[in-house]
Amino acid sequence: MGLIFADLELVNSFDKELVRRGNIQKEDIKVVKVKALVDTGVYMMCINEHIKVQLDLPFVRNAEAKLADGKTQSVEVVGPLIVNFANRTTSCNAIVMPGNAEVLLGAIPMEELDVVLNPLKQTIEVNPDSPYMGKTIVK
DSSP states (O other): OOOOEEEEEEEEHHHHHHHHTTSSOGGGSOEEEEEEEEOTTOOSEEEEHHHHHHHTOOEEEEEEEEOTTSOEEEEEEEEEEEEEETTEEEEEEEEEESTTOOOEEOHHHHHHHTEEEETTTTEEEEOTTSSSSOOOOOO
8 A cells, every 4th residue: 555645725723713703804814735644643633844834823732742763752732723625624733843844644633524545546535424524423
């Protein structure tokens, strides 16, 4: 199986609230389109410093992150940001990786988007069991 990428739109959620309150115009909302690596081994959304600055995302907290090589690194968590994919949207915090690191779509935002992996096509797709609206389990 090869790598799977997803075309995402990342949006500053505070800007959307400012539009709702009439403080800024809709065209002033900060939006970035990215090609994210789909990584089920990562829990959270991961962005890089450049995207954090572009979206002007506020600091939430510091955290320790265990990297793929087993090392632990101190990271900044920012947000919330809105993640749009196809006809799905979710809001989440994001880990900021140093420099120009690759954007990673983690398991939690994937669950919230209600998407499925298609390894044969090397894509993610809207869940065919709920094509018009995402489903979630509440038990």
